Amino acid sequence: MEKLNQSSLLKIKEIVSKHKDEPGPTIMMLHDVQDALGYIPFEAMEEIALATNQSVGEVYGVVTFYAQFTTQPKGKHIINVCIGTACYVKGAQLLLDRILELTHAKVNGTSHDGLFSVDATRCLGACGLAPVAIVDGKVYGDAEKSGLVEKAIQEIIACEGGKQG
Amino acid sequence: MVNVKINGISVEVEENSTVLQAAKKAGVHIPTLCFLKDLNETGACRVCLVEIKGARALGPACIYPVSEGMEVFTHNKRVLAARKNTVELLLSNHNKDCLSCARNQNCELQKLADDLGIREFKYQGAYRPVTFDDFSDGIVRDTSKCVTCGRCVNACAKIQGLGILNFIDRGFNTKIGPVYNKSLADVNCMQCGQCINVCPTGALHEKEEIHNVINALHDPTKHVIVQTAPAVRASLGEEFGMPIGTRVTGKMVAALKRIGFERVYDTNFGADLTIMEEGTELIERLQNHGTLPMITSCSPGWIRYVEREYPELLGNLSTCKSPHMMLGAIIKSHYAQRKGIDPKDIYVVSIMPCTAKKHEKNREEMKQNGLQDVDAVLTTRECGKLIKMFGLDFEHLRDEQFDEDLFGEYTGAGVIFGASGGVMEAALRTVTEILTGKELDDIEFKAVRGTEGIKEATLTINDQEIKVAVAHSMVLAKPLLEDIKAGKSPYTFIEIMGCPGGCINGGGQSRVIGNIRNGFIDIDWKKERAKALYDEDAIMPKRKSHENKQVQELYENFLGKPGSHKAHELLHTTYEKKDRFNF
Ligand code: SF4
Ligand code: SF4
Ligand code: SF4
Ligand code: FES
Ligand code: FES
Numbered sequence: 001m002e003k004l005n006q007s008s009l010l011k012i013k014e015i016v017s018k019h020k021d022e023p024g025p026t027i028m029m030l031h032d033v034q035d036a037l038g039y040i041p042f043e044a045m046e047e048i049a050l051a052t053n054q055s056v057g058e059v060y061g062v063v064t065f066y067a068q069f070t071t072q073p074k075g076k077h078i079i080n081v082c083i084g085t086a087c088y089v090k091g092a093q094l095l096l097d098r099i100l101e102l103t104h105a106k107v108n109g110t111s112h113d114g115l116f117s118v119d120a121t122r123c124l125g126a127c128g129l130a131p132v133a134i135v136d137g138k139v140y141g142d143a144e145k146s147g148l149v150e151k152a153i154q155e156i157i158a159c160e161g162g163k164q165g
Numbered sequence: 166m167v168n169v170k171i172n173g174i175s176v177e178v179e180e181n182s183t184v185l186q187a188a189k190k191a192g193v194h195i196p197t198l199c200f201l202k203d204l205n206e207t208g209a210c211r212v213c214l215v216e217i218k219g220a221r222a223l224g225p226a227c228i229y230p231v232s233e234g235m236e237v238f239t240h241n242k243r244v245l246a247a248r249k250n251t252v253e254l255l256l257s258n259h260n261k262d263c264l265s266c267a268r269n270q271n272c273e274l275q276k277l278a279d280d281l282g283i284r285e286f287k288y289q290g291a292y293r294p295v296t297f298d299d300f301s302d303g304i305v306r307d308t309s310k311c312v313t314c315g316r317c318v319n320a321c322a323k324i325q326g327l328g329i330l331n332f333i334d335r336g337f338n339t340k341i342g343p344v345y346n347k348s349l350a351d352v353n354c355m356q357c358g359q360c361i362n363v364c365p366t367g368a369l370h371e372k373e374e375i376h377n378v379i380n381a382l383h384d385p386t387k388h389v390i391v392q393t394a395p396a397v398r399a400s401l402g403e404e405f406g407m408p409i410g411t412r413v414t415g416k417m418v419a420a421l422k423r424i425g426f427e428r429v430y431d432t433n434f435g436a437d438l439t440i441m442e443e444g445t446e447l448i449e450r451l452q453n454h455g456t457l458p459m460i461t462s463c464s465p466g467w468i469r470y471v472e473r474e475y476p477e478l479l480g481n482l483s484t485c486k487s488p489h490m491m492l493g494a495i496i497k498s499h500y501a502q503r504k505g506i507d508p509k510d511i512y513v514v515s516i517m518p519c520t521a522k523k524h525e526k527n528r529e530e531m532k533q534n535g536l537q538d539v540d541a542v543l544t545t546r547e548c549g550k551l552i553k554m555f556g557l558d559f560e561h562l563r564d565e566q567f568d569e570d571l572f573g574e575y576t577g578a579g580v581i582f583g584a585s586g587g588v589m590e591a592a593l594r595t596v597t598e599i600l601t602g603k604e605l606d607d608i609e610f611k612a613v614r615g616t617e618g619i620k621e622a623t624l625t626i627n628d629q630e631i632k633v634a635v636a637h638s639m640v641l642a643k644p645l646l647e648d649i650k651a652g653k654s655p656y657t658f659i660e661i662m663g664c665p666g667g668c669i670n671g672g673g674q675s676r677v678i679g680n681i682r683n684g685f686i687d688i689d690w691k692k693e694r695a696k697a698l699y700d701e702d703a704i705m706p707k708r709k710s711h712e713n714k715q716v717q718e719l720y721e722n723f724l725g726k727p728g729s730h731k732a733h734e735l736l737h738t739t740y741e742k743k744d745r746f747n748f
Contacts, residue, residue: 042344042746045344054328055322055327055328055329055331056344056746057328057329057330057331057343057344057352058322058328058331060331060333060344060345061331061332061333064333064334064335065332065334065335071345
């Protein structure tokens with residue numbers, strides 16, 4: 001597992017010591033870590049476990065119980081692909097598969113190099129444009145045929161120095 | 166006291182009783198699944214539902230407190246239907262392959278389904294994704310058989326203080342596993358198997374090695390030797406329906422001989438050898454200001470724990486291998502030489518009450534010239550299966566004796582290794598006599614016996630006061646270890662075993678089902694099994710390890726003296742700090 005950087009470690013320590021003596025501190029610590037880092041890294045679970053006299057496994061149980069926590073760091077670039085009914089009928093799955101192949105990410109996961117997070121989402125309320133994908137906030141309609149999403153992804157890869165293996 | 170009525174029968178029970186306890190008193194058995202007394206009292210599974218007069222919803226009997234005048238119905242139409250429905254829902258998501266399941270015929274869930282008269286699968290539901298983890302040496306985890314009762318979760322947390330298994334995710338997707346649902350091989354698991362012993366289903370079981378052993382037995386080039394640990398004889402009978410605590414030493418030997426092992430030896434010989442080495446090591450440390458307290462090292466679960474949780478205390482561990490590893494090393498060296506057999510043609514099988522020993526035998530430190538000291542470890546349960554596979558009528562076998570050549574003799578001191586406090590008592594018998602040069606008046610150190618809590622004793626040897634302590638399970642060991650870390654431990658010698666009660670309650674012993682753990686069948690299983698060992702000790706002609714003639718001969722003919730160079734090479738080992746998590 002990759003080591004967490006120093007500033008994140010310090011942030012975690014700060015959060016843990018801030019809530020240590022409050023009642024029911026686990027949830028509050030997790031909230032603040034999720035806010036500060038965008039996810040709950042292993043190191044945070046270890047620190048919280050130590051401070052609250054629980055095992056890492058117990059803290060992990062809490063993390064997975066609540067939908068607002070995630071243990072996956074978000075990628076630098078976020079791609080949402082709608083798989084609502086209208087989009088699905090118009091080939092969203094094919095689009096999603098191509099995006100996953102290009103980014104080397106898994107569905108609802110992050111690519112190994114941390115460049116992309118790909119999420120399959122429910123209806124975005126833009127069924128008229130189906131199928132719909134969003135890359136870093138920019139909405140692409142009729143995205144299965146246009147090839148514009150793929151192009152956007154390739155541009156990102158090129159700009160980031162071709163890190164994709 | 167309060168008065169309650171169970172199905173119209175009046176009973177008087179203590180104030181803080183549950184409906185389940187009241188029902189027992191009324192002679193009524195309410196089925197349970199998740200409930201384990203003092204360990205898992207969460208009311209999660211709803212199998213024990215009963216109707217309380219005046220209450221709208223049915224309530225879980227296992228945690229429902231009684232009150233004066235309460236009227237309870239445990240088996241009326243509404244209750245039976247609800248209970249059946251609960252189990253049918255459980256089964257809808259269950260991988261029902263009983264025929265090839267490790268728990269076939271001794272599964273608490275299977276029995277429950279039968280007791281409730283389930284004859285069809287009413288719900289054909291969706292199945293959750295399955296984790297099948299057989300990467301660790303001792304323990305297999307198969308979530309397709311899990312009913313998320315939480316028994317293992319609390320066993321690991323409350324017995325070992327490790328909290329490795331936990332509920333992950335929520336709702337339909339809930340599963341039980343270590344952090345990130347990783348393999349038990351990659352987290353700080355001791356491989357103690359206490360989680361296996363409480364699991365009501367086939368979701369947790371040992372990694373079986375029966376077929377490796379059968380293959381070796383059928384291989385004409387292999388000379389297959391078996392040894393049995395002391396605690397096995399106190400539990401093996403249970404696999405054949407005999408009462409807990411029945412001592413089956415002679416039948417076990419007879420069965421193993423019929424199965425075709427070349428030699429059947431008792432690990433007790435290795436235990437006596439361990440005492441010679443460990444006793445010498447203790448005397449050494451006492452006389453030369455070595456690291457104290459010295460802590461025993463025969464429990465490989467405990468070794469895994471200390472390497473991961475207290476690496477700063479590795480110097481306190483005795484360097485002795487555990488008894489079966491010692492005997493394995495001697496078989497592959499001395500025995501091989503004496504019999505003129507190439508050690509690589511010898512296959513040593515250890516029958517152990519333990520799942521952690523499956524891991525121990527694979528350790529790099531336990532090899533000589535690339536050959537493992539021990540090739541296979543079977544649990545008591547696997548031994549029972551092996552005997553059944555060979556079609557032996559265990560209960561009616563005539564008793565036979567262990568083989569007597571080279572390693573046949575053993576003393577009472579070796580036998581009691583299987584109970585918590587036994588290694589301590591065996592060591593004290595020998596160390597005191599060696600240091601004082603006088604024979605002990607009373608060789609029974611009763612203060613260190615017993616299956617509950619930390620035990621301590623203070624004794625005076627040659628005007629020197631020595632304090633000793635005994636702990637079994639990591640929850641009990643932890644305060645002793647913290648004291649050593651803080652430099653304020655009053656003890657000279659500490660025995661630590663991984664499982665509560667010692668090996669007699671090891672993770673490889675016969676499973677003790679919920680009905681016994683919850684007091685529905687009145688037996689203190691740890692006490693009964695320990696008694697079987699202390700009884701054998703009491704009738705042995707020799708009860709001190711240093712009086713074992715064949716052990717003395719082994720030193721004369723092969724090892725030199727205890728603690729010699731050769732003894733160190735074969736019988737001692739090393740430890741190292743290990744990462745708690747490998748990812
Ligand atoms: S766990 Fe029990 S009920 Fe489930 S398949 Fe195995 S034997 Fe059958
Ligand atoms: S084997 Fe022991 S340490 Fe490992 S999960 Fe089971 S109870 Fe916990
Ligand atoms: S693994 Fe066994 S003990 Fe643990 S929750 Fe599942 S069924 Fe219960
Ligand atoms: S289904 Fe995709 S936007 Fe509605
Ligand atoms: S709720 Fe009572 S046994 Fe599970």
